[in-house]
Amino acid sequence: MISAEIISAWVFVLLTLCIFSFLYKDNPFYKAAEHLYVGASAGYVAVISFWQQVQPNMFGRLWPSRVDVDDGSIFTSVWYVIYEIFNFISTGFGILDRSIFPEGGIKGFEEIRFIYLIPFILGIFMILRLVPKLGWLARWAIAYIVGMAAGLRFYGYLNSNVLIQIKASAIDFTSDWGTIVNGLIIFIGTISGLIYFFYSTEHKGIVGRLSRIGIYFLMIKFGASFGFAVMGRISLLIGQFNYLKDYSSSAYNYATPVILVFIIICLAIWSIMGDENKNESTA
C-alpha cells in the first residue's frame, strides 16, 4: 500500500540523489533538483512572510476587527470601504472566497494604527521596482531599510562585539597562572591581528614583526574554521546517508536502491549520448 509517508520518502530520496549526482558531473538531474529547491524556497518564504507578518501585523493594525474600533463616524465607514475595495481586488474581483481580508476586519488588535500606512506605502514602492518607469521609488524603501538596519545594529554591535570584547581581552593579573597565560595569548593575538589589518603604516620593523605574529594567529583561526567546516559538512552527509539508509528498507518499497539504480542508468545513457553528440559535432 502506498501512503503519503512512502511518497514523501521517494521524493526525498529522488531529490537527495539528484543533488548528489553532481559529484559525478553537472547533469540534468542536478539542475532540475537545484531549480526546484530555489523555486520552492522562494515561494515558501514569500507565502509565510505574507501570512505571518504582512497580513496579521500590517493589515491587522490598519483594519482591526470593526466591532472593536467602530465609533460610528463617517471616517471609520470610509476607511472600511477601502478595506472592502482591497478585498474585492484580492478575491479576483469577487470570484474567489475572502481570505486576506476577512469579513468585518482582522482580529488581533483593538485600535486603528495609521502609522502602519508608512510600511504599507514603502512596501508598494518596493513592488514598483517591477515597473521600469516607477522603479526609482523602490530606492526610498531601500534607503529606509538600510538606515533602519544601520541604526538598529549600531548599538548592538558596539556593545556586544566591541565594548564587551575589549573588556574581556583585558588580563586579570589577580587570577591563576593558567588564566593569565590564556589572557596574554588573547591579548597578543588581538593586538597583532589588528596591526596586520592596519594599512596606514608600512609593515616594517616592529610593526612588521607584530603583523607577522598576527598572520600566525589568523592562520590558526582559519585552520580551526576549516576543520569545523569539514566537520559540519561530514555531519550533513552522515545525516543524509542515515535517511537514505532508513528509506532503503522494504517499509518504504526500497526507495533508495531503486532510485539509485534508475539515476545511474539514466546518467550512463545521458553520458554516452553526450559523447556521441560530441563526436558527431567534431566529425
Add this chain to the structure above:
Amino acid sequence: MEIMKRIFILLGSLDRRIIFLIVGLSVLIPLLKPEWVNLPIRPRPESQIVFNEINKLNEGDKILLSFEYGPSTKPEIHPMSIAILKHLFAKNIQVYGFALWPDGNFMSTEAFSEVSHDYGKKYGIDYVNLGYKPGAEAVVKGIAADIHALYTVDLKGTPINDIPMMKDVVNVENFDFVFSLSAGYPGSTEWVQYACDPKNIPLSTGVTSIQVTDILPYVENGQIRGILAGMPGAAEYESLVEAELREMELSVKPGKASSMMAAQSIAHVMIVLFIIFGNITYYITRKNKGEDKI
C-alpha cells in the same frame, strides 16, 4: 624509496570521484555496521556548561527556545533540539518556541511533537510554539521589547491572549533562560546583541560546526554560557541528558547524534589521511620539478 614516491604521486593524481567514493564509504560503513566502531563520547567543558546551566533551572521556570535552522542543517542541530526538550520537559520547565528562520516552523513542530507526548506535556500549558516572523534582528528586538505587539497568534493561528502560559509573558525579561538553536544568520549573535546582553538574560546555544569559531568569543567571556558545537556537541549533550534521565528514573530513548558519531570519527580520520597524503604528494611533485629552488 622510489616506489613510495611513485605511490604518492599516483595518489596525488587520483580522480576526485574516487576520493568522493572513499569518503562516502567511510561514512556509510559505520552507519550500516555501528558495532564495528565503538568509540566513547566524553562531554567537553563547553557542553557540560550548557547542561549545568539548564539543569540549574527550577520547575515552572520559563525558557525561550529559538529555532534558527532548517532541513539543510537538521542532522547537526535537530538532535540537540530533541535532547534539550527531553531535559526541559523532564524538569517540568515551560518552553516557549520561536523561529527566526521560516523552516524553523517545521523543525520546531517536529521536535515538539516528537518529545511532548513521551512526557505527557500539553500545548498551551507546558509549551507553546509561536513560530516564525520575518525581520531577523528586528524580531529579536521586538521579542526583547513586547512579544504581544509582534505576535498576535501562535503557529496554529490561536490568538496568543487565549493561550494560558502567554498571560504573564510580556518580553524577554520574563524568561529565565534563552536557548538558541542556530545555523547562521539570524541566530545566536542576534540574540546576544539585541536581547540577552542588553537585558542581561542568560543565554546558551547549539550551533552548526561551521559557526563555532565565530561564536566562541562570546562563550569565552560569558556572553553565551557554553556551546553545543555541531554533531559532536549534540552527542555529548545526549549522553549527559540520558545519564540525568536515568538518575531521575525516567525512560531513556537513545539519541540520534550519538549513533552517528562513529561515522563522523571514521570520516575525519579519512580526511586527515587525505590531507597528509596530499601534502606529501605536493611536496614530492614540487621537488621533482625543482620548484623548491625558486
